[in-house]
Amino acid sequence: MMKVFNILILSVLIILTNAKAQLKIVTTYPYIASITQEIVKDKAKVDFLAAGNLDPHFVVPKPSLAVKLRNADLLIINGAQLEIGWLPPLLDQANNAKIRPSASGFLDLSQYVRLIEKPENVSRAMGDVHPEGNPHFHLDPYNIPILSDAITTKLCKLEPENCSYYQENNKLFKSKWNEKLKQWNSALEKLKGTKVIEYHKLYDYFINRYGLVLSGAIEPLPGIPPTGKHLENLIEIIKTQNVKLIMQDVYHPLKPAQFLNQKTGIKYIVIPHDVGAVPEAKDIFSLFDEIVKRLTNE
Template identity: 40%
Template sequence: MLHRFARILAVALSLAAVAPAEAALKVLATTPDWAALATELGGERVNVYAATNPFQDVHRVEAKPSLVARARSADLVFATGAELEVGWLPVLIQESGNSHIQPGSPGYFEAAAQLRLLEVPSSVDRSMGDVHPQGNPHVQLDPHNIATVALALTTRLATLDPAGAAYYQARGTEFQAKWQQALVRWETRAAPLKGVTVVVIHKDQVYLCHWLGLREVAAIEPKPGVPPSAGYLAELVTKLTAAPPKLILRNAYNDPKAVEWLSGKINVPVVMLPFSVGGTPEAKDLIGLFDDTLNRLLGATK
């Protein structure tokens, strides 16, 4: 019996020994956006795996066996933080048997820890819904945040892979320059969006609204993470009929039913936004994510 296990172990170990030693830094990114950023900054020196796809709700992800396996060999975990991944990432890290990615190690990087978060609650109580005590964690939809996170990540990559320090520095500089140009372009184009009133589903477009000056007048979830009741929706319809918003926003990962129902009731168009890299065919990288988001918003406000 026991030598059967020993044999399996021996086979597995020999497989591990035979496998070529890969020089690339293995990055486990929790979202497609962080995966895209790690790829931009790390180029060919990194091997990036995205733990989720754009159609997943990062709050609700299973600690799948495949993810535990990826955490096992990761050199860097690139997470959002602010408790966005609290339901599953800790399990991956605990089960990984990998000391390099434990929180507090250089191999554990949180985007939110580099940023000033919006909507930091003054008091936290779960009767308010799924409120994150450190602030709203959906930071990726403000491109300024991407630039800040990119700077910190460049430093972190150089720490983890000193031989590539100059390479990461060069790529970082190039990325910042490219991003800067794009920012100017986006902000020029987005000028007409300032003050446009929108209805959101979950409080996950806060950073986008903040960046573009969109005015969020209502959320379909009465409290974060709490689905609306019929009574609440009826109230919402009354309120919004009196003062109709310009747009209803939904993310690619959201179920369209609720917004479409509301759209029919108040006669306001729904705009589907990619939310994450890969959320729409056009949002194939970070630049594409913001280009497409703006195209869709501008298209709908014409």
């Protein structure tokens, strides 16, 4: 009898341990989910909210997203106000105390990197969607290991029993990443000094990292569509400064880039900004592989 009882206790313990192992992590963007997946492997369930091929600033807060948040143990966000337009109402609907911004199940990645382009004085009323500085820091591949460290530290706090496993995976991830960095660095070497224009100020961290020169943006202010006058100014800049390339994202209209191409002959390339932005960008590694490929294949 005692034996049966012991077996029962043991089974309950095993079930409890397994249930605990299934930490539910939700990230706002697919790129964060991909990094997190590299660290947790099969020890947690990782899901994300925003589709990688849509505008990250303006996600439709569908009820299905609130359901994901309701069941989450950990929420990892990009931060720097990238989610400000859509995440707060979802958090209200989800009503999950575990992942509130002040709770232990919340991680804001922007706290770990140095933001560029912090405005001196700006209000969102002007339409600028980057009031705290440029939030697209994940497109500097050197920021990725910083983010994976922050995620690992958070996971270790939530699950000390799995900490060494997460740390080991993070170490492997970073050594793989460093190998890829060498490849990307040497492939991009030839683009140093190339003058570029982008639609949205999405690629600034990447541009700075690889020594490209940003000559302008199709949006006069982040989040504000171009006027005819602004495009005329860009034509002038492209011609006089010999700008070589438009870095176009997947979710803004292609028309202005096509117009500038017709007027000046400048070439444009569609560059993925997140995992899932194009079919080739399947995870954090192939996202950067694809960015480098598209920029250097011409």
